[in-house]
Amino acid sequence: MRLDHPDIRRSGEIVEIVYDGQRLTALAGETVAAALASHGIIQFRHTRDGGRRGLYCGMGACFDCLVTVDGKASQRACLTKVAANQEIRSVMPAGTAADPLLPLTPPVTGTAPVEQATDLLVIGAGPAGLAAAIAAAQRGAAVTVLDERPQSGGQFYKPLAPSHQAQHPIDRQFRDGLALRDAAIRAGVAIQQEATVWGAHAADEVVAIVEGLETVYRPRQLVIAPGAYERPVPFAGWTLPGVMTTGAAQTLARAYRVSPGQHVVIAGNGPLNLQLACELVAAGVDVVAVLESAPKPAPHQWRAMLTALRTAPDLIADGLRYLNRLRRAGVPVLWSHAILAAEGDGRVAQVRYAPMAPDGRLQTEAAVSVAADALCLGYGFVPSTEIARALGCAHHLVDRHLGYLATDTAADGSTDLPGIFVIGDGADLGGARVALARGTLAGHAAAARLGLPAGNATEIADAKARLQRAEHFQSALWSLYQAPPVRFDQVPDAAMLCRCEEISVGRVRAEIAAGHDSLAALKRNTRLGMGRCQGRYCAASAALLLEQSTGRPRAVEQYLAPRLPAKPVPAGALAFEKPEWGGHQRAITPNLARPVETIRLPDQEAAILVIGGGVVGACLAYYLSQAGQDVLVVERDDTNLQASGANAGSLHVQLLSFDFGAKAEAGGGPAAATLPLGPRSVALWQQLQADCGEDFEVRITGGLMVADSDAGMDFLRAKAALERRYGIENEVIGGNELRRIAPALSDKLIGAEYAPQEGKINPLRATYAVLEKARAQGARFLRGANVTAIGRENGHWIVETSRGRIRAGRIVNASGPWSRETGKLVGIDIPVHSAPLQMIVTEPAPPLVGHLVAHADRHLSLKQVASGGLVIGGAWTAAFAAERRFNTVTRHSIEGNLWVANHVLPQMAGLHVVRAWAAMNINIDGAPIIGPVPGLPGFFNCVTSNGYTLAPVVARITADLLLQGRSDIDPTPYLIDRFG
Known part of the structure; x- marks a missing residue:
């Protein structure tokens, strides 16, 4: 259903679209996912086993909301805009003469893509990327920003879609996001939306699909600010349509004014879930419950409370207001609770949850079932390190939540590779304020490496001070929201681990028991991580399951190797005729031996x-x-x-x-x-x-x-x-x-x-x-x-x-x-x-x-x-x-x-x-x-x-x-x- 707000009006023209033969109305400027959700339609692509999938991540990372649009296959409903008389199907074309796979992009011309030079290229138009772009542009750098979303702002700011207008920003988050985007435009930053960066082969060779065409960017300095995606949480039924991330639900509600459902359960870890709950309640949606996996903050945590209050009093005030609004609305906020299962025939209809013991064990004997048509999950984030890893930037393992890889950076985002900066939640998790401060420092550092005039010393010092405060706040916040450890011993065998390839937890357990006890071996034996999402929603889970099953600690080198393209891209857009090579290009043999086993054995x-x-x-x-x-x-x-x-x-x-x-x-x-x-x-x-x-x-x-x-x-x-x-x-x-x-x-x-x-x-x-x-x-x-x-x-x-x-x-x-x-x-x-x-x-x-x-x-x-x-x-x-x-x-x-x-x-x-x-x-x-070899008997x-x-x-x-x-x-x- 569509959400109303007294200060927001619908500005998009009403158009008609067709979905699986059903004629529907939509608003120009909104996405296919938002248009369909406004009619209660949440089933999208068909799986190999005959199931259905729906909107999950809402940001184009999971590829579960794929549809065919006007004959073009595998379009992401969460990013694809509607147009008048669009014909949308949940199935792929048959590939026959009568129903062919239509080209996804215009035919290429020439033998090479267009190349563009720029002083500074920024990947990502979220808080970190825009802050870096502004700082460098204000010092005279020619700055280009590439962003995959229809609008700038990233996951955090989520600006209002063109289908709606507001006379003034309805809250501080909208206001700050608009101000940041406008500052970038005033500084002369060139922002290219709906640009998919599929690879970076070097600091000065970044490749993107822009308006259907491959473009090679040749920056003198590169800032990678791709943000993060929400952490997967495997449990029975988490792939049902209607189960989505908190970020996806918030994008529907904030950007497109569409509710994720009529009866919503929100579960996870952190205050973002409280914000979503309040926004839905204010719009008249029935929020059944908010489940927080962390225990309720207790008096003995007073030091963390004081630190949080001292470093970000406004955010603490926001959190208290959220809790108070939910209390007044009668929405239960249940601390130390988590999801057991989502159930339903083709879409979620019921949610089972239970209290959690301090060791993470779900107390199934006290489980509760409630009716719900939407389940929103916000258990934290995982950095999008794909581009940085493909370039060879050094990384380390962070043992938080499921565990994830983070990029090794200095305070200004510089990496071990010259000319490459990685900032924001795409480097390591720290939230918007850390991202803004690091972005500013990275922009100034990049400008300095470009040889531009010295930056404003006061601004740089202020950014450093803001960074310190924001990092102290983050440390205190997650001390207060410290969740019990993730335990896979309570995840049932039937639960899906790899969404793309439909690999169950039980299948992975069986392979580990058979001795295939590394991520690489699991990948080859099960196809885990080989789907469209490139392991984003299964690799971290599988790594932790391996550690808990084998007792062998996780390590950076044991994670799945980065593969390009970083996201699926149209094959036709990359097709350029090249000279045939003149023979095998011989190389020394790489030393790829990894310590899967290190114990020395007897003779x-x-x-x-x-x-x-x-x-x-x-x-x-x-x-x-x-x-x-x-x-x-x-x-x-x-x-x-x-x-x-x-x-x-x-x-x-x-x-x-x-x-x-x-x-x-x-x-x-x-x-x-x-x-x-x-x-x-x-x-x-x-x-x-x-x-x-x-x-x-x-x-x-x-x-x-x-x-x-x-x-x-x-x-x-x-x-x-x-x-x-x-x-x-x-x-x-x-x-x-x-x-x-x-x-x-x-x-x-x-x-x-x-x-x-x-x-x-x-x-x-x-x-x-x-x-x-x-x-x-x-x-x-x-x-x-x-x-x-x-x-x-x-x-x-x-x-x-x-x-x-x-x-x-x-x-x-x-x-x-x-x-x-x-x-x-x-x-x-x-x-x-x-x-x-x-x-x-x-x-x-x-x-x-x-x-x-x-x-x-x-x-x-x-x-x-x-x-x-x-x-x-x-x-x-x-x-x-x-x-x-x-x-x-x-x-x-x-x-x-x-x-x-x-x-x-x-x-x-x-x-x-x-x-x-x-x-x-x-x-x-x-x-x-x-x-045999002559002279070497037995060899x-x-x-x-x-x-x-x-x-x-x-x-x-x-x-x-x-x-x-x-x-x-x-x-x-x-x-x-x-x-x-």
């Missing part, structure tokens, strides 16, 4: 020691243990976390375009000699899937290498003829046949090579399943064991690791990109190079592509996986950040790869890119290196550059050579001897 023995716990090591362990051998696999990190775990999952049989002709390594001979291995290995994958009794998502759909020119078709005919000589099934087909079997592909394509034996596999499931089967057969695995030395003693190999000494009869080097380093330990040079490559994945889409698709002239690998996402690769190079020893994606490769993908599959322009990631690929000469190699496809067959050959001294596949073309 061990093994008949066969496998070095490397990726997919090849897993297959070796499987085949060797199946034969009754005593096998131990050591992995420097955790199993399946590096090259194998970051694989795109293609099962290649035909040669890739760069493995034939002039582009091929070593003239193409080694790659051609490897062709017979492909079909054998795919068959072995199918057999492993059956033996393990799990679905690896092996789908032999056939592969298409497409061409869009006569020269490309000639290339395919020559390549196909060579492949047939090695036993590969294939057929060169024309354009009509191509469109018949793959109608979504571009009509610009004139033909393709079709290889029916190709397909795809889920590497996030297959490797772990083979590892578990090998373990069940008796194979042993030791993680966190970095091999540091290898020697010989009395006819045995002696291997020193970071966790102890191992005596082995034979060794298999299955270290993948690290194989050369392992070889050095025994005095040999194994010609294996590291080549960082990157991949891209889109949001889930309707069925578009059944085949594994490649291109004859360009680098492309394209397939649609079981989750519905399109995985895009094709050996576009990533970058190696030497100072961090870390692989990172590059804008050039993302743009070029997406251009090829859009060129081949036009409906790609109707999808959002969810993430891109870099992995360390293996570059040899086109063929694997397997078998074997098992390394391949087409690792996922060929892992079973190279492991099978190596196992046969170890056990029998021979194999039914001639290993001669793959021995290290060929290098002379």
